[in-house]
Amino acid sequence: MGAPRPYTLVAELTYKCPLKCLYCSNPVNFHEMRNELSTEQWVRTFSEAADLGVVQLHLSGGEPVVRKDLPELIRHARSLDLYTNLITGGTLLNGEKLQLFRDCGLEHIQLSLQDTDGKTAELVAGARSYDKKLDVARLIKQVGFPLTINVVLHRLNIDHVPALIAQAADLGAQRLELANTQYHAWAQENQSSLMPTRAQLDRAEGVVLEARPRYQGTMEIAYVKADYYSDYPKPCMGGWARNYMVIIPTGEVLPCHAAHVIPGLHFDSVRDRSLTTIWAESQGLNAFRGDGWMQEPCRSCPKKTFDFGGCRCQAFLLAGDAAATDPVCSLSPRHDIIRAAIAKAEQGNGSLIYRDPKNSERLSTRPLAPASR
Amino acid sequence: MSEPATGTSTVWRPRLSPKARLRWDEVEKRYMLVFPEAALMLNETAPEILKLCDGEHTVEGIVDSLIVRFVGIDREAIKEDVVGFLGRIKARGLLEA
Numbered sequence A: 001m002g003a004p005r006p007y008t009l010v011a012e013l014t015y016k017c018p019l020k021c022l023y024c025s026n027p028v029n030f031h032e033m034r035n036e037l038s039t040e041q042w043v044r045t046f047s048e049a050a051d052l053g054v055v056q057l058h059l060s061g062g063e064p065v066v067r068k069d070l071p072e073l074i075r076h077a078r079s080l081d082l083y084t085n086l087i088t089g090g091t092l093l094n095g096e097k098l099q100l101f102r103d104c105g106l107e108h109i110q111l112s113l114q115d116t117d118g119k120t121a122e123l124v125a126g127a128r129s130y131d132k133k134l135d136v137a138r139l140i141k142q143v144g145f146p147l148t149i150n151v152v153l154h155r156l157n158i159d160h161v162p163a164l165i166a167q168a169a170d171l172g173a174q175r176l177e178l179a180n181t182q183y184h185a186w187a188q189e190n191q192s193s194l195m196p197t198r199a200q201l202d203r204a205e206g207v208v209l210e211a212r213p214r215y216q217g218t219m220e221i222a223y224v225k226a227d228y229y230s231d232y233p234k235p236c237m238g239g240w241a242r243n244y245m246v247i248i249p250t251g252e253v254l255p256c257h258a259a260h261v262i263p264g265l266h267f268d269s270v271r272d273r274s275l276t277t278i279w280a281e282s283q284g285l286n287a288f289r290g291d292g293w294m295q296e297p298c299r300s301c302p303k304k305t306f307d308f309g310g311c312r313c314q315a316f317l318l319a320g321d322a323a324a325t326d327p328v329c330s331l332s333p334r335h336d337i338i339r340a341a342i343a344k345a346e347q348g349n350g351s352l353i354y355r356d357p358k359n360s361e362r363l364s365t366r367p368l369a370p371a372s373r
Numbered sequence B: 001m002s003e004p005a006t007g008t009s010t011v012w013r014p015r016l017s018p019k020a021r022l023r024w025d026e027v028e029k030r031y032m033l034v035f036p037e038a039a040l041m042l043n044e045t046a047p048e049i050l051k052l053c054d055g056e057h058t059v060e061g062i063v064d065s066l067i068v069r070f071v072g073i074d075r076e077a078i079k080e081d082v083v084g085f086l087g088r089i090k091a092r093g094l095l096e097a
C-alpha cells in the first residue's frame, strides 16, 4: 500500500509569538528549536507539497506574521493554486499588511480570540492584546477577507459562550470555531487551571445547539467537544499521516503538531530529504499508519476505522505507550487516568504557566516522566 | 433534503461563499470545492451548478441552463438534484444567505 494522498499542509513558519497563551499547542521546548527554515526551503517545500496532491495550506506558527517573507510565501503558494489560509493571533497586523497579503492572493484568515471579557482574555494570552485583536478583526473584514474566529475553550471562558457567539457575529465572521482545549504541550502544564467542569460543558453545548439555527446561513458555529468528557476519542487528525501533514519551523514533517513528544519516532526534515520521500518513507510517519500497530481493545473494535484508536500523543502522554488505546476512550484499561483528571478539575485551580522562552527553557531541562506528571 | 428556507426558493439567488473556491484537481482529473476546513471532490454536474452560483441566477435559472447541457434528462429530475446539492452545501456554510 502506497502512502495516502495528503490534502492539507499546516506550515508552522515560526515559534516566535508576542503572546504567551496558557493553552498553546507549540512544544514546551520550543526555545530549543530556533533554526527556522529559510524562504527558499519553504518555497521548495510548498512546491513539493502541491505535487503530492496537497490543496490546502495553513500558514501558522507561533505567529506567522513575524516572518518578513510572508508575502512572498503567500504569492508562491497561490502560484501553485494552493488554497491559502493565515492562522494568526492578529496583534502584529494592520491595514497595510492585510492589504498586501490580499494583493498577494491570501484567501482566508483565521483569527484567534481569547474571551469577550478583556481582563480574562489578557490573563490567558499573557499580554495586552484584547483591543488590538478586535480592531484587527474589523480591519480583516474591511479589507474583504472571509473571517473565521477561533476561540479555545477552557474553564475561564466557557461560561461566556453566548457572548462569544454574539461577538463573532457582530464582527462579521462567517465561521466561529469553539474548540475545547486539547491537553497537550502548554495546555497540559496548565490543565488543572483550564479544565472545565462537566456542568460548564453541558451548558456551553446547550447554548451552541440553541444558537446554531439562529445563525444558519450567516455564521457557521463549529464546536469541538472536550474529549475528556466524551465516551470515545475523536478521529485525531483524521488518522495518523493520512491526509494532514504538519511541518514545524525547523523543517521536520509530523502527522500533527504534537507528535515529537513520542520517543522512538524519527521525523525527517525537509532540509535533508525531499518531501515526497519523507511522506512515503519516514519512519515516524509510517509508525502508526493503518491499524497493524493496534492493541486490544482497539484491534477488535468496530470503531477503529472511524477513530483510529484516538490520539497517539495522548496515549503516550497519559498511558505511557503511544500504541495504547487513547485513555479518553471509555473502553481503555487506563480510563482511570481521565476520571482522575476530571475529579481534579471539579476541585479546580492550579498554577498558571505562561508560554514564553523562560518557561520553555526551565521546562525543557526537566527529565521526561510523562505518565506521572 | 428540503429546499433551503429563504422565502420561496424561486427567488433565491445562491451565491458561493467568498471563502470557497472551485478548483481543478490535476491528481484526480476533476473539480473540487476547497475552503479552509475541507475539500469536496465533485461529480460532473456539481461544478456546472457552482459556476452559476453567482448571486444572479435563480434556482430555476440554474436548472434552465443545465437542461441545455444535459439533453434528454427530465427537468424535474434535474431540479431535484440541484436543490438537493444546494441544500447540502448551504448546510456546510458554503453558500451565502
Ligand code: SF4
Residues within 6 Å of the ligand: A017, A018, A019, A020, A021, A023, A024, A025, A026, A061, A062, A063, A088, A089, A112, A355
Ligand atoms: S496559542 Fe497563543 S502563544 Fe501559542 S502561538 Fe498561538 S497566539 Fe501564540
Ligand code: SF4
Residues within 6 Å of the ligand: A232, A233, A297, A298, A299, A301, A302, A303, A304, A305, A307, A308, A309, A310, A325, A326, A329, A330, A331, A332
Ligand atoms: S477501543 Fe479503540 S477503536 Fe474502539 S472506540 Fe475505543 S479508541 Fe476507538
